[in-house]
Amino acid sequence: xxxxxxxxxxxxxxxxxxxxxxxxxxxxxxxxxxxxxxxxxxxxxxxxxxxxxxxxxxxxxxxxxxxxxxxxxxxxxxxxxxxxxxxxxxxxxxxxxxxxxxxxxxxxxxxxxxxxxxxxxxxxxxxxxxxxxxxxxxxxxxxxxxxxxxxxxxxxxxxxxxxxxxxxxxxxxxxxxxxxxxxxxxxxxxxxxxxxxxxxxxxxxxxxxxxxxxxxxxxxxxxxxxxxxxxxxxxxxxxxxxxxxxxxxxxxxxxxxxxxxxxxxxxxxxxxxxxxxxxxxxxxxxxxxxxxxxxxxxxxxxxxxxxxxxxxxxxxxxxxxxxxxxxxxxxxxxxxxxxxxxxxxxxxxxxxxxxxxxxxxxxxxxxxxxxxxxxxxxxxxxxxxxxxxxxxxxxxxxxxxxxxxxxxxxxxxxxxxxxxxxxxxxxxxxxxxxxxxxxx
Ligand code: PMP
Numbered sequence: 001x002x003x004x005x006x007x008x009x010x011x012x013x014x015x016x017x018x019x020x021x022x023x024x025x026x027x028x029x030x031x032x033x034x035x036x037x038x039x040x041x042x043x044x045x046x047x048x049x050x051x052x053x054x055x056x057x058x059x060x061x062x063x064x065x066x067x068x069x070x071x072x073x074x075x076x077x078x079x080x081x082x083x084x085x086x087x088x089x090x091x092x093x094x095x096x097x098x099x100x101x102x103x104x105x106x107x108x109x110x111x112x113x114x115x116x117x118x119x120x121x122x123x124x125x126x127x128x129x130x131x132x133x134x135x136x137x138x139x140x141x142x143x144x145x146x147x148x149x150x151x152x153x154x155x156x157x158x159x160x161x162x163x164x165x166x167x168x169x170x171x172x173x174x175x176x177x178x179x180x181x182x183x184x185x186x187x188x189x190x191x192x193x194x195x196x197x198x199x200x201x202x203x204x205x206x207x208x209x210x211x212x213x214x215x216x217x218x219x220x221x222x223x224x225x226x227x228x229x230x231x232x233x234x235x236x237x238x239x240x241x242x243x244x245x246x247x248x249x250x251x252x253x254x255x256x257x258x259x260x261x262x263x264x265x266x267x268x269x270x271x272x273x274x275x276x277x278x279x280x281x282x283x284x285x286x287x288x289x290x291x292x293x294x295x296x297x298x299x300x301x302x303x304x305x306x307x308x309x310x311x312x313x314x315x316x317x318x319x320x321x322x323x324x325x326x327x328x329x330x331x332x333x334x335x336x337x338x339x340x341x342x343x344x345x346x347x348x349x350x351x352x353x354x355x356x357x358x359x360x361x362x363x364x365x366x367x368x369x370x371x372x373x374x375x376x377x378x379x380x381x382x383x384x385x386x387x388x389x390x391x392x393x394x395x396x397x398x399x400x401x402x403x404x405x406x407x408x409x410x411x412x413x414x415x416x417x418x419x420x421x422x423x424x425x426x427x428x429x430x431x432x433x434x435x436x437x438x439x440x
Contacts, residue, residue, distance in 0.1 A: 003399075006050040010038045026168065031407040032391040037398075042069025044417035047403055055403035056422045058343070060413035062405075063253050063278035066336060067327055068417025074282050074323040081319035087311060094318035095124060101325050102280060102288060109261030110268060118270040122290030123299060124313040128252035128277035129157025131289040132215065134307045135273045136161060138289075139213035139246040141305035142298050149203050149214040149245075151194040153223035153379030156215055156250050156275075165191045165379065167222030167409055194220055194378040195228060197235040208243045213273075215248040218263030219363035221411040222253070223382040224370055227363040233269040240272075246295070252277040252287065253411070256325060258364025259333055266364060279328070282320030285311075332416045333365075339414040340365035343426055350430035354438040356389065366411040369393075371437065382409060392436035400429030 014021035022028045022036065029036045037049040045068050047057045060066070067074065081094070099122045110117035125131050136148055136159065148161055155168035160181045190207060192199035194216075204211060214236055220226040233249070240247040249271035251262045256279040259265030264274070272295055277287035290296060300306045311317075344360040344367050351358045357373040370376045372385035390408035397404050402425060405412060 004035050004037055004049060004051045004053065007038045008035045010050055011035055026405070026407050026410065029406045032394045034395060034398075036406070037403070044068040044070075045415055045419065045422040053401070055398070055401050056418070056425045057403050058412045058414065058426075059403055059405050059410075060415050061278075061283055062410075063257060063413050064281055064283045064324075065413075066257055066279050066332065066415050067324060068415040071324075071327065071417075073327060074320055077319045077323035078282075078284070078316055081316045084315070086316060087314055089310065092313065092315050092318070094315050094322060095313040098124065098280070098286075098313075098318045098322050098325075099288075099290075101322060102276065102290065105256065105261045105325070106264055106274075109259070109265040113268045115268055115270070118272070118292055119264075119274055119290050120293040121296035122276075122288045123296070123307065124318070125287050125289065125307075125309055126285045126311055126314075126317075127157065128250075128275065128287050129159055130309070131252065131275035131277055131287040132156040132162060132248070132250055133159040135248050135275050135289040136213065136215065137307065138295065138299060138305050139248060139273060142295055143212040143244065143246060145210050145212035145245070147188050147190055147207055147210045147212060149190045149192060149200060149211055151216055151220070151379075152191050153194055153226075153382060154215075154217045154220055154250070155222035156217070157252070160185045161189050162215065164189045167220070167379070168407075193380065194223075194226065195232055196378065197232065197239065200236065200239055204239060204243045204245075208245075211243065211245045213246040213248050214240050215250060218249050218251045218254045218267075219258065219366065221363060221366045223379050223409050224368040224376065224385075225361050225363040225366045225411045226376055226378070226382070227361070228267070229377065233263075233267055237269050237271065246272040248273045248275065250275045254364065254366065256280055256328060257336070257413075258366060260328060260330065263364065280321045280325060281317060282322075282324030284314075284317035284320040286314065286317035286321050335416045336365045336414055339416075339418045339423070340367050340412075342423060343367075343412070343414065343418075346423075346427050346430055347434075350434035351437065353431065354434035356434055356438045357386070363411070365414060368405075368411045371408075386440075389437040389440040392440045393433045396433035396436040397429050400425070400432065402426050402429045 152165040255262035273291040
């Protein structure tokens, strides 16, 4: 079933040398069926595949591309950095600048909220997974405790201890517990429902002295978009503090996307540790974790908790991240928010006209469509939706030139480059896609 013969050929070739033909599972289209499209270029809001089809991109490389693809200033920054050398394995000026930029963005938001920023020092790493893995290790090292509380449906990268009831590709492939994670590792993870402070209290009542940290997505984006209920993140702060555990706010997806200071800019909860990735990388491999100085001081070489990386703070990745963050003016966030709302409203209109029960849910400018007539506040709710409608919906959009996430459990991402023409293509595609969802 493919009108993408070149992608089909490439996928067959890829499957001979790469497990499942992809380097990250959700790319494989398993949840929606059909042939994954091999992209050859991106420009502004558009992607072009190997067959020459162009799509309005609502994946944005799973978050990083807030300025659209191949933004000239980011490309120029990368070219300039590359000319000066690709990697030195020594400290560089750019790393200081990127750390200052991240810390400065949260400091500005903290000041606007009349508080002080909890982000005083950051360590650069190469992926969101590394950031959460390192933050968890640091939390265990600092507290001398061994257990972590996480929420069902939240995804924090493929860290062993954090794969239990994870979202994103882990739900898409229905592998709640992956082979290769030992029972000892799994036993150190306590999974509770998202948005349920009573369940967190109960976990602490049972295991309090052993719990090193609670890790949460600042707003959930890996089981579809589910915002924390008002006071939920603040409640986590209060409970963890009371029990001497740390709070790790995972802003890999929300960071520098939902506002200039990420979710912290919308709801300034002073977590002990934050993790960042995606937008701060400009689209190259870079991520970070950070927090208050007294906690970060436990990290090697300042302190005893070991963490390292050959390519950490890579000068080309740092240049891309810096350029991306410096382009992220207040107007960019106004545009991202407005564009997300416009696309969400178009989806609502088309699905309502086709008589499909649905919820378009937002977490800042992250959003997604759930095929259900109930508000979705947790993983159980996300799983109860009629996800079988998503495949036909997705393919109708794809055929009409709109690239959505190839799974019902992923957020949709917009960029500031999505202009009226891109929105017209989406508007034109939605009615038939809504009818396909209705007919599923
Ligand atoms: N945390 C969150 C909230 C994420 O959304 C992701 C990736 N989608 C990660 C961590 C892992 O990041 P990476 O894929 O860069 O390892």
